[in-house]
């Protein structure tokens with residue numbers, strides 16, 4: 001079975017998850033905006049990953065999903081979203097599932113595996129527009145202007161195992 005991982009990422013945390021997954025699944029991680037033609041057609045399964053920005057997935061992922069709608073409908077799909085705030089973690093509240101829905105709503109079929117993974121934000125890395133947005137959000141919610149690192153390799157490995165188990169139990 002040869003799959004591909006297609007991801008979108010602005011500051012690199014989703015890209016890091018994608019390359020860890022690629023290593024574990026012995027496959028390639030490709031940016032949604034740079035997927036060569038034929039790659040989707042040739043893949044036996046596809047892992048899709050996007051961070052959540054202002055309650056949405058990144059536009060590059062949305063464009064990829066829209067363009068490849070027909071082909072994706074014929075493949076097993078596994079999806080993950082990467083998000084910031086701990087309150088978005090499904091272990092803590094409902095938010096994670098809401099974030100997941102921002103990606104699954106575009107899928108042509110029920111995914112074989114899903115994951116909501118903690119992300120990372122380094123204030124010093126943000127471009128001007130994002131810096132302004134985050135500071136305004138923090139003002140409104142009375143939080144400090146500090147970054148965070150909630151990257152969780154364990155969650156990504158669980159997700160990979162879920163994908164592998166699906167193939168084992170489906171006998172493919």
Ligand SMILES: Cc1cc2nc3c(=O)[nH]c(=O)nc-3n(C[C@H](O)[C@H](O)[C@H](O)COP(=O)(O)O)c2cc1C
Nearest residue numbers: 009010011012013014051053054055083084119120
């Ligand atoms: C401007 C901005 C808006 C964000 N909006 C959300 C959001 O709506 N929900 C959320 O859970 N995380 C939000 N985040 C956190 C990102 O999802 C998190 O930092 C993620 O790890 C970024 O992924 P990337 O490094 O792959 O770009 C936001 C971050 C920024 C900078």
